Amino acid sequence: MMSSAPGSSSSSESRPSLLLVDDDVELCRLMRLYLNRAGYQLTCSVDGRDGVAQALSGAYDLMLLDVTLPLLDGFEVLRQTRRSSSIPTIMLTSRSLSADRLNGFDKGADDYLCKPFEPEELVARIRAVLRRSQAPKQEVGWQSFGAIRISESSRQVLSAKVEVDLTTVEFDLLLMLSRAGGRVVKRDALTIAIQERKPSFFDRSLDVHISHLRAKLGRAGAGIQTVRGVGYLLATGDPTALRPAATEEYVR
Template identity: 40%
Template sequence: MNDTGKTHVLLADDDVGFCELLSEYLRHQNFDVTMVHDGLAAIEQVERGLYDVLVLDVMMPRADGFRVLERLRASHRIPVVMLTARGEDVDRIVGLELGADDYVAKPCNPRELAARLRAVLRRSQPAAADPTPLRSGDLELLPAARAVRVAGQPVELTGAEFDVLRTLIEDAGQVIAKDELSRRALNRRLGAFDRSIDMHISRLRQKLGPHPDGNPRVRSVRNRGYLYVTAE
């Protein structure tokens, strides 16, 4: 939050009129909003460290949203909500693969965007209580610090990835349906063609690696969901 106590949103979209519409609504919802209209400007602003969350359009001049996100994820953990064209499933999948925390299809309802922003911000905040670590084999999850270690080494996760993993660890060894996983971890139901949970699981597998014995940590169960495999 900035000096006013409000959440500071960086809105990156080259549609100036659309930005102004969203900004007006968000300001009425107690957000401070700064607008930029090209990808390089978005990177420059995030690197100043003044923002709590980034709303990032896919199609922008100088650097598209994917390039911006890829560059930022190399060194920044700022929560990112992607703006994707309605019906462009590929854009949503690529955004999630690159580390976006959530997405909203354009043209979007400003109320929906505000709700998504609040959800990703809640996920990004350290827990005030519940300091008890969760452990499974060589993996340790620290809820209060929102941190994860594997074999004692820190693993950098986005807010969404952390909450998906925490939900799996809480029910380690049990299958969790995709829709239940989405509701518990992301606070939303899955749409008919929503692959956000699949993308978060894919990134978790890449970042966590397998168990020391080579078995996968997260297993998919066809037509049922996912489970975290307990270590032998």
């Protein structure tokens, strides 16, 4: 039950603007009340086609997306949205099968929360995703890792001199791997960094994000190497072989 929510003294102009795409009108009403008290502005869309149009409008900081929708399902909404927008997206759905979760991440979701959920957990996840997507930029200029070039200040990535469109999660993963200097970053450390919680034993969402990242980087994606049973590394030299430093644990 959605009861009290954390208060906020922010004006409506400074509140993050959220889009909820869900055909459950009562849920939309309750979530609007709760999230408004938590300091957010919420707009609801009740079908997939309108959801795509709203998501591409540039008016929202984050999208909450159901899977079972009229006209277009949530996976198709996200697929079409990702063609030209990297709007942070949390999928909210009663479909809890691992295949559905992986499909959501495969289409570009930043997080996936199964219904029913505690509203406090939803707010925590919204904050985490927004924090990652709006993180202050610290580095200036470009850093090179073989054919991969990364600008932290502009959150841009080039692969073989061609700009690559990455989601927030994909960029953060690549940045974390690049900061490790060719050493292994453990799976748990990567998952906690991008989701701000420990992964479950059967959670394969990290592997889906890494697979997407490799594919988007093209041939340079081979530089992201799997160290079985440990984690991943970004090779700083020849991507076809592990460097000796790859056996070291990365400590931030």
